């Protein structure tokens with residue numbers, strides 16, 4: 001995922017690592033940062049629950065949050081994940097203060113956190129923030145039909161490679177803490193299907209899997225193993241900040 005972290009012009013405050021906030025003009029960026037706390041969030045923490053108001057919104061700097069949807073007693077399915085390119089709670093820009101999916105930390109996060117009340121006030125007072133969130137939400141919404149197409153038309157192995165690439169983009173190292181069950185939840189398939197696809201990638205020495213830990217051995221060949229949706233998604237998010 002795109003990150004503008006670390007880019008700095010003379011006299012400009014250091015960018016914090018969340019691309020949405022970093023894309024704001026300096027004065028507005030300072031204003032938003034003044035409203036945020038920086039928090040470390042553990043794996044598995046539930047940040048919002050479907051149907052409930054946002055107590056806080058989150059701008060991840062590292063790690064990722066899975067947006068999960070339950071279907072009548074079935075295991076929850078990941079419909080989207082959020083990393084440093086985006087935020088949790090962007091629907092506030094539509095004047096909707098209710099999550100329609102639960103947000104669960106997928107990989108331990110460092111994030112900027114703001115109360116929902118402060119975010120609503122900031123959206124009224126800061127047009128640059130409002131516009132940035134509008135563009136972000138447009139890309140998130142445009143990803144939904146792409147995700148549906150990917151699930152319907154692309155092979156589990158290609159989709160697994162795509163998910164691993166996205167997790168790798170949000171990880172500080174080549175090691176990812178992902179069980180087969182977790183990957184099955186992300187892909188919406190049975191665990192056995194993930195195991196078969198993971199074994200194939202391991203035999204080709206693209207990844208190594210051991211006790212819930214996946215090591216990316218060959219990033220270039222993992223990219224070649226992915227469906228084109230990975231690059232499409234990357235381009236969509238990059239367009240927000242161009």
Ligand SMILES: [Zn+2]
Pocket residue numbers: 149150151154159162227228229230
């Ligand atoms: Zn795909």
